[in-house]
Amino acid sequence: MKLHRTCSFFFLCALALLAGCGRSAGGVERNGVRFPADGEITASLAANFEKDPNTAQARTLLATLGGEKGQLDYAVRDVVSRGPVFEAHYDVGLRLGQAGSDSLNKLYAAMVPPAERAQLGGNDLAAHERWLAAQAQALEKTDPAQAQSLRATVEALGKCYRTAKVGDRVPLMEGLVASLAPSRNGWYAEKIAVPGTVLRCLPV
Template identity: 45%
Template sequence: MKLITLHHGVFFVAVATLCGCSPSAAPPIVFPSDVQISAALEAQFAGDRHSAAARELIRTLGGDKGKLRYQIHQVIYRQGAYEARYDAVLVMGQPGLQSLQALYASMIPEAERTKLPQASLEVYEGWLKEQAQALKKTSAPQAAALEKTLELLGNCYRDQQAGAEVIVMQGLGALISPERNGLYAEKLALPDTTARCLPA
């Protein structure tokens, strides 16, 4: 009887090996969905006290109805957590011309802005271009940076309509960890992260 039991045990192990399974095999890895990862990233951005200026900038560029959408490219399992690689996309809640006017207004000191003949994109943009010209006499690098910023922002937003999507950050990363109430996101510093369509 002992011999029969041994043979049955050997048979069971052999079958398990052929099936590629084992009584002690780890359960399969279940990856979170893009929706779940995006929700964790949204919660992190909304609650991070260091992101207050970034949230205000997104409101300026996107309008009150604008929002960020996270385009997930890759999710890597990291021993109980997940590393997500993604881009941040601004969904425009207003026309791009309105966004540029609001942004350029914020770039002009209030004391100078109140002296301008009218509150319009053309006037604000003209004032900033004049500043760039004036800076060439004292700080050529600052002048070049301002001119480059104005050109970049104009190309990004001038022709955009409400509902359009603009990539504002590429190559972002975050560690997504399970917590009691769902998933928790922690931003990762990655060397290939680049800003697009944002003021310098």
């Protein structure tokens, strides 16, 4: 159904949120090895992001959840030297440029088919949540597992965003890994798929 495809769309967008603006910090030297600084890591991830074919989808999700002034916020956890290549371990969150309740309202509004929007009886968060609850109820007869998943997603997102204020950081993904290779223009980043990546405040 359309709802399932929409949720899948946002999930795929989430996987593209692996680069963007982040905080910089001084580099570290250990045992004669000069490790890239956080700012250099962020710059290389941003360059990778610009070439990613999913950039448009990622920006759509960012604008929906964070607002026009929303920004990705990176936390580099560790950097491992593997010969000439480094391996960056990091998490990513979203610094909200709007109230979290607005984030939920925009996200849920995008899930409602255009033909049904006029029947909602409102365009606020409460109206959209009632529609989602009705969808979950209808799914109980045909797909109980999806109904349960929808309810769980709405509950989890509510805990993440409902009371969040402008400027708050909402965790998105944890346990991300990227390889960093030296290049003539600085560092070249390439995402590495790892089983330990955890989705936090994203629709699934």
